[in-house]
Amino acid sequence: MEKKTDKKYAIEIQGLTKTYGKNRGVENISLCVEEGDIFGFLGPNGAGKSTTIRSMLGLLHFQKGEIKLLRMNSEKQQKEILAKVGYMPSEAMFYPSMKAKEVIRFAADARETDCREEAERICDLLEVNKEKKIEELSLGNRKKVSIICAMQHKPKLLILDEPTSGLDPLMQEAFFKLILEYNRQGTTCFLSSHVLSEVKRYCKNAAIIREGKIIRTDSVENLSKSNLRRIKIWQQGGEREFSYTGDMKELIHKLEGMEFEDVLIEEPSLDELFMHYYEQ
Amino acid sequence: MTLLKHEIKMNLKSLLIWAVCVGFSCFGCLLLYKGLQDTVKQMADMYSGLGAFSAALGFDKISLATPEGYYATEIALIFAIGGAMFSAMTGAVMLSKEEEGHTVEFLNTLPFGRGYIVFRKYLALVVLILLFNTICILWVFAGFAGMGEMPPAKEFFIYHVAQLLMQLEVGSICFLLSAVCRRKQIGAALGFSILLYMMDVMCRIVPDIEGMKYITPYYFTNAADIFVSGSMDGLMAGISCGIIIASAVLTVFIYKKRNL
Numbered sequence: 001m002e003k004k005t006d007k008k009y010a011i012e013i014q015g016l017t018k019t020y021g022k023n024r025g026v027e028n029i030s031l032c033v034e035e036g037d038i039f040g041f042l043g044p045n046g047a048g049k050s051t052t053i054r055s056m057l058g059l060l061h062f063q064k065g066e067i068k069l070l071r072m073n074s075e076k077q078q079k080e081i082l083a084k085v086g087y088m089p090s091e092a093m094f095y096p097s098m099k100a101k102e103v104i105r106f107a108a109d110a111r112e113t114d115c116r117e118e119a120e121r122i123c124d125l126l127e128v129n130k131e132k133k134i135e136e137l138s139l140g141n142r143k144k145v146s147i148i149c150a151m152q153h154k155p156k157l158l159i160l161d162e163p164t165s166g167l168d169p170l171m172q173e174a175f176f177k178l179i180l181e182y183n184r185q186g187t188t189c190f191l192s193s194h195v196l197s198e199v200k201r202y203c204k205n206a207a208i209i210r211e212g213k214i215i216r217t218d219s220v221e222n223l224s225k226s227n228l229r230r231i232k233i234w235q236q237g238g239e240r241e242f243s244y245t246g247d248m249k250e251l252i253h254k255l256e257g258m259e260f261e262d263v264l265i266e267e268p269s270l271d272e273l274f275m276h277y278y279e280q
Numbered sequence: 281m282t283l284l285k286h287e288i289k290m291n292l293k294s295l296l297i298w299a300v301c302v303g304f305s306c307f308g309c310l311l312l313y314k315g316l317q318d319t320v321k322q323m324a325d326m327y328s329g330l331g332a333f334s335a336a337l338g339f340d341k342i343s344l345a346t347p348e349g350y351y352a353t354e355i356a357l358i359f360a361i362g363g364a365m366f367s368a369m370t371g372a373v374m375l376s377k378e379e380e381g382h383t384v385e386f387l388n389t390l391p392f393g394r395g396y397i398v399f400r401k402y403l404a405l406v407v408l409i410l411l412f413n414t415i416c417i418l419w420v421f422a423g424f425a426g427m428g429e430m431p432p433a434k435e436f437f438i439y440h441v442a443q444l445l446m447q448l449e450v451g452s453i454c455f456l457l458s459a460v461c462r463r464k465q466i467g468a469a470l471g472f473s474i475l476l477y478m479m480d481v482m483c484r485i486v487p488d489i490e491g492m493k494y495i496t497p498y499y500f501t502n503a504a505d506i507f508v509s510g511s512m513d514g515l516m517a518g519i520s521c522g523i524i525i526a527s528a529v530l531t532v533f534i535y536k537k538r539n540l
Binding site: 079 | 282283290382383385390392393396537539
């Protein structure tokens with residue numbers, strides 16, 4: 001999203017470059033997320049989504065660029081940022097010998113905040129057994145603990161890395177209810193996901209990253225609109241299918257020169273559209 | 281305090297196992313003294329004639345046949361090796377366990393800051409070493425009480441201060457190792473603590489490698505030397521303090537620069 005001075009941004013990334021020796025991480029990424037937005041971050045595996053998120057949170061040191069979260073510099077004010085951010089990693093890993101309630105309490109104590117009421121509310125909503133040890137919990141239940149740790153302090157910014165993997169459909173629904181509730185209260189959400197239906201349903205804006213570069217940033221509505229068309233042609237008893245991107249008049253002109261019994265020109269589904277972006 | 285309490289709690293089981301094992305071994309061996317008094321006298325005569333080997337183990341300075349000699353040559357060896365192994369192992373897992381257990385993301389996205397994490401974890405290491413020494417010394421006192429004897433207070437105190445310094449040195453070096461490695465290097469840490477002991481034995485036997493006494497902290501913390509002289513070498517203790525400070529500072533520097 002292009003930066004405009006009159007808007008308040010929860011996330012501002014300018015020219016972020018991170019390499020791992022000779023290997024690519026991300027290259028010259030610029031991204032702005034408005035306060036109060038639910039922002040989708042899409043890309044195939046290894047595209048640089050986690051590198052971007054880990055750079056934002058100060059887990060990785062990057063070579064070039066600047067990151068501001070909640071108008072604070074990610075390198076200079078890391079502690080202040082983390083106090084106001086809730087992060088849910090893709091792998092919910094905690095200390096195996098600790099009980100779920102101890103992990104939740106540890107995260108709350110680290111923030112020097114009394115989060116008991118909110119933690120209790122989310123626990124009830126997600127049906128978490130707090131007495132169980134982490135090593136006894138399934139991936140889905142560990143995800144629930146991760147959700148509580150990320151949300152119990154009512155953060156200003158939520159950074160979620162593939163949050164619904166491992167959650168059953170009912171819990172996914174409950175999780176997004178929580179996201180929308182926090183969002184209504186002013187929390188900005190940055191959602192990195194592979195699940196396009198989630199992004200389409202809940203996000204207002206999104207960015208697509210591929211091979212370490214942002215290839216498009218726009219509203220989800222505009223991203224869904226495209227001049228990509230799926231063409232199906234029936235000719236000589238058989239059928240042929242292909243994609244077309246470009247000027248529609250040109251397409252009609254090309255079709256005029258072809259022999260066929262029938263033709264179907266349709267808009268691609270969101271999944272197809274993103275696959276198109278990924279494969280470009 | 282949150283992180284300090286958390287670290288101590290996470291290491292409590294290991295602390296109790298090591299402290300009870302080392303402390304009880306010291307206690308048991310002290311209780312054996314009365315029953316073995318005659319045998320010990322024969323052993324003392326035999327050891328005193330073993331030349332360089334006697335020098336390596338301190339039998340040339342202090343008699344195994346006296347309670348303090350028995351403590352300085354036998355019990356102190358169990359305590360020194362056990363203590364160094366415990367501090368090496370505890371230091372070596374402090375930071376690296378987070379990466380190996382994939383909890384590094386969770387810990388480092390809480391509003392602590394990396395410097396604070398290193399500082400609190402180091403503090404936890406110091407507290408654990410202090411607790412280990414306290415428990416072991418209580419076992420030792422119980423052993424002396426069972427013998428009906430008490431060690432000379434000044435020498436006993438200096439010896440245990442020196443041991444604490446050695447454990448902090450070994451623990452700090454291994455703590456630095458844990459900031460560099462992504463996996464727990466328990467084997468390397470235990471090997472390192474044994475290697476330092478072997479360096480001490482070797483430099484006492486071979487004059488050509490006497491300079492190693494400035495490297496291994498076992499040399500200036502040797503119980504026989506301390507019980508005979510009533511002091512520890514100031515220069516070597518100073519080197520030890522320097523290594524502790526340098527290791528701690530370097531750990532903060534490396535951990536702050538690392539990609540997690």
